[in-house]
Amino acid sequence: MDRKDIIIIILSLIIVALLAFNYVEDNQVLYQTVNITDTFSMDVPLSSNVTKTQISKHMHIVNDSQNNIEITSLNLGNESTMDLIEDGSKYLYTQESYKLGAEQITLSNHTVWYNRKDNNYIAFFSNETTNDNVIIVCKDNETMARMISTVSYH
Numbered sequence: 835m836d837r838k839d840i841i842i843i844i845l846s847l848i849i850v851a852l853l854a855f856n857y858v859e860d861n862q863v864l865y866q867t868v869n870i871t872d873t874f875s876m877d878v879p880l881s882s883n884v885t886k887t888q889i890s891k892h893m894h895i896v897n898d899s900q901n902n903i904e905i906t907s908l909n910l911g912n913e914s915t916m917d918l919i920e921d922g923s924k925y926l927y928t929q930e931s932y933k934l935g936a937e938q939i940t941l942s943n944h945t946v947w948y949n950r951k952d953n954n955y956i957a958f959f960s961n962e963t964t965n966d967n968v969i970i971v972c973k974d975n976e977t978m979a980r981m982i983s984t985v986s987y988h
Contacts, residue, residue, distance in 0.1 A: 863901075865980065870896070871909045873964035877984035878903065879977060892921050902973035903981075911965050925967055932956045932969065941975060942983040948975075957982050964988075 865877040883900040896905045908925040910918055936947035936956060947956040955978040959968040964987050972978040 863977065865984075867984070870905055870907050870968055871964075871966050873909070873988055874907065874959070874961070874966040874968055875986050875988065876981050878905075878981060889924065890921050893925060901977065903977070904969075904971040906969040906971075908967040909965050925969075929958060929969055932971065942979045944982045946978065946982070959985060961987050 864880045866880055867875055868878050869875045878898070879901045881898045881900040884896060884898045887895045887897070889895060889906075892910050893906070893908045896903075896907075898904070906925070906928055908921055910921060932949070932954070933947055933956070935951055936949040936954075939946050939948050941955065941957075944957060947958075948954070949956065953973055955972050955975055957970045957978065959966065959970075966987065970978065970981060972981065
């Protein structure tokens, strides 16, 4: 092998390395910490396509269609029994409907439900101290693992 061939091989390796670096950099997901409720936060991917729908005074759904994430939250605090019955039953119905046809798995040391038919990972969070109830639905298991590993109650 002469000197010219060695230089061509080295240049080729450098070009391949630069292309691989740019590919990884372009596909890296950036996260930000977001307060889902006043007392519940977690890291979520940055997105330019997020909508928030108010279901009731205490319940809302955040939909990130760019990252295929849906977050339902319910925080009743010290509300009346009627609010608890109405909003609580909506929340429980939503929670149980996600479990139908799904299998229980573990991601980031947290129990998660995986629905093969819809390719959804579903995580449920409930905290009696803060009264937070949160459902996270995500199509990507790495994104879900990152989100649930950063959950914080405050």
